[in-house]
Amino acid sequence: MTELCSVIRCGVICEADYTGSRIEHADVCGTGMKGGDMKYIIKKLTTTAATVLIVSFLVFLAFSVIPGDPALSRLGTQATPEALSALREEMGLNRPLIVRYGDWLISFVRGDMGESYSYHMPVQSMILEKIPITLTLTVMSFLMMALISVPLGIYCAKHRDQFADRFIYTLNQVIMAVPPFFMGLLITWLFGLIFRLFTPGGYISYTKSVSGFLYYLIFPAVAIALPKCAMTAKLLRTSLLDEMKKDYVRTAYSRGNHTNGVLYRHVLKNALIPVVTFMGMALGDMLAGSIIVEQVFKIPGLGRILLTSISNRDYPVVQAVIVLIAAWVIAINCLVDIIYKIVDPRIEE
């Protein structure tokens, strides 16, 4: 704890201001900067945790406000009022909301997410089995997006207004407009039915064969990645061209840099700042996207559980999945902020 405190204090000291032509503060750039980074990261993590907490409370609140009685749905419509009230008492539904939330939160953090109403099994064992599938799909599509869009954006910026750039631009516009599930249908049709690269509706569990599992996830991942990829490439192209107009680029040229030197050593990092933000949002979005696309490709991931639980009013499952998705999105945002701090030294605090 004392270490932590000294780190934080160090961060405060290092916020130097260079106003005159003499630098007043002792440690600005050496160890002080790292202290500032540490402080920043701790602050970000704290706000992230607080946000997750608030979101989880809102989700809990929403599920206690919406009509529908968990006890009734468990016992069915033929239940006697006595049995109902007994079950309510047993489930703790008569206690105040905030107490129930506290209980739920504590057991959630411990890993006990309650019991599914319809399957009568612990929610965590249902979800934990599916998380690897959906997460792999999300990460895979994110990697595809990053690996395709960044080179594509750079290529378009370098060859701006030439044929290739115009062609890619038009193609991008079209791809951007296609929603992932429809893209999934197209891919199933093209690669599944025409090229016969995979069996539509087929799936290999990761417990059986990891390579087969990954192979079957490639196609849904493409469906998720393509629209985001088009957006990222377009954003990067615009951002690069904007940066190329800036004064420091002229300075870089005046020192004898060639175009690639200017592009990769000076401009790219600056141009990536807005792109990183977008990629963070896209990564959050992709989890939601994969839930839908899983349906198209019949992949038994988190999406299938979520949809069946919603139609069965299986609230503990829905609640747990929603909190996990929210935590994922918030965590990604926190990561983006930390990456920001590393990339851009101008962000103080």
Added chain:
Amino acid sequence: MKWLERSGIRAPKSPGSNETLRKSHPTALRLRQSTLCRTPRGLADRIVRAVMLLEVKNLNIEFHDHDRPERAVCGLNLRMEAGEIVGIVGESGSGKSMSALAIAGLLSRKDITKQGEILFEGKDILNCSRSELRKLQGDDIAMIFQEPETSLNPLKKVGWQVEEALRLHTDLTKEGRRARALEVLRKAELQDAEKVYDSYPHHLSGGMRQRVMIAAAMACRPKLLIADEPTTALDVTIQAQIVKLLKKIREEQHTAVLFISHDLSLIRQLCERVLVMQAGHLIEEGAVEEVFRSPGQEYTKKLIGAIPEIPAACETRGKFER
């Protein structure tokens, strides 16, 4: 003399031109009168090159971004000797910055056409290939700009940026580059050079950033430093300091400086010779004091008249600086 002209070296033709040369290019005059002119062609050619660092011949720059082409610079002729300090003055839009950018080889937009010749040590840098130009940029020709706030890359440390020209043009090791960068930072009168070396541009004030720009420009000991309104964005005290610094650097390293400004008083403090430009044309040229004493053009008179004359205040300012 005739063969000299045949070999492409333009000597002033008018009868009174010796007189003009005496004022503007004393070294060239000495060369002209020396016996060397009667020696074989190649030798004299080399010597003229060595003396004439920069020769701009009939430079025309046109924009084509509108329906009608717009002329930014019309038939500019300019000569600079090694180590000379020349000012170009003119209002905005007079083509002075365009000329500077052309000399630095930074006008590569597709909608701009350039005609004429820019000879740097006898080599035409206006019409040569980009790769040949790159060898000179940052090494022999360096440039500093009007906006110190935005002319440095915000995401790179100052040291890295000062070292860039060294990385591109020399084989120095990392330590060697660092040592040289610290040396030029100190030469640019930045206290705590080590700290500046490790900081980011946003840590520095405008004046400090311009000093960093000057340090970066001087890293490879260029023969020509082009300063495009380097003090316009700075306040008056810093302006005077920067001008003093440029003067000092020029004296220490014998770097020729092409100083572009709309402020005649700065040019008077710094330069030996001044060129006055208006609407893309060079309208007057001569030794600074001469131009100040008897301006030949109405426009120059107006420019001189535009300098605020507050002698008492100026003296006080001078005292503060010291």
